Amino acid sequence: xxxxxxxxxxxxxxARYDTAHNFVHLDIIYADGSVAKQRIPILDYNDAYTFxxxxxxxxxxxxxxxxxxxxxxxxxxxxxxxxxxxLAERLKRQGEQIVYVRIKRIPKINVxxxxxxx
Numbered sequence: 309x310x311x312x313x314x315x316x317x318x319x320x321x322x323a324r325y326d327t328a329h330n331f332v333h334l335d336i337i338y339a340d341g342s343v344a345k346q347r348i349p350i351l352d353y354n355d356a357y358t359f360x361x362x363x364x365x366x367x368x369x370x371x372x373x374x375x376x377x378x379x380x381x382x383x384x385x386x387x388x389x390x391x392x393x394x395l396a397e398r399l400k401r402q403g404e405q406i407v408y409v410r411i412k413r414i415p416k417i418n419v420x421x422x423x424x425x426x
Contacts, residue, residue, distance in 0.1 A: 309360045309424040311371050319421070323371040325360035332356040336371075339378035357424075364422050372420055 310324035324335040325348070332348040350356045364371075396406045 309357065309364060309422065311364055311368050312421050312423055313372075313375060314420070319423075322375045323364065323367075325356070325364070327353055327356065334360075336374075339375060361424070368420070368422065 310321040310326075312319040312321050314320075320337075321335070322337050324337065326333065326335065329345075332350050332353070334346040334348060336344045336346065338344070348356060348359065350359055396408070400406045
């Protein structure tokens with residue numbers, strides 16, 4: 309069972325309960341693609357499914373807030389900003405017209421879902 313976000317025309321998991329690797333765990337998937345595993349001390353897979361269902365419904369807002377905050381940080385690329393500013397200044401010195409655009413925030417993602425295997 310997993311909690312997903314719809315980005316660039318595809319669903320991507322941001323939190324997933326599963327039993328791969330022969331143990332019940334929660335995968336927390338970060339905006340940069342890295343994954344952290346949290347072991348869940350439940351042996352019975354039916355109990356694990358019930359726990360995952362209840363827990364995701366109770367914590368989905370926390371996962372959404374975490375992912376949105378990470379996403380903002382992930383897209384804050386100061387090195388790229390500096391490269392673009394130097395390029396713009398060089399072009400300006402060469403007589404080119406420059407238009408500066410400041411993006412105040414990344415648009416919110418409004419499409420999330422909880423899904424489970426069929």
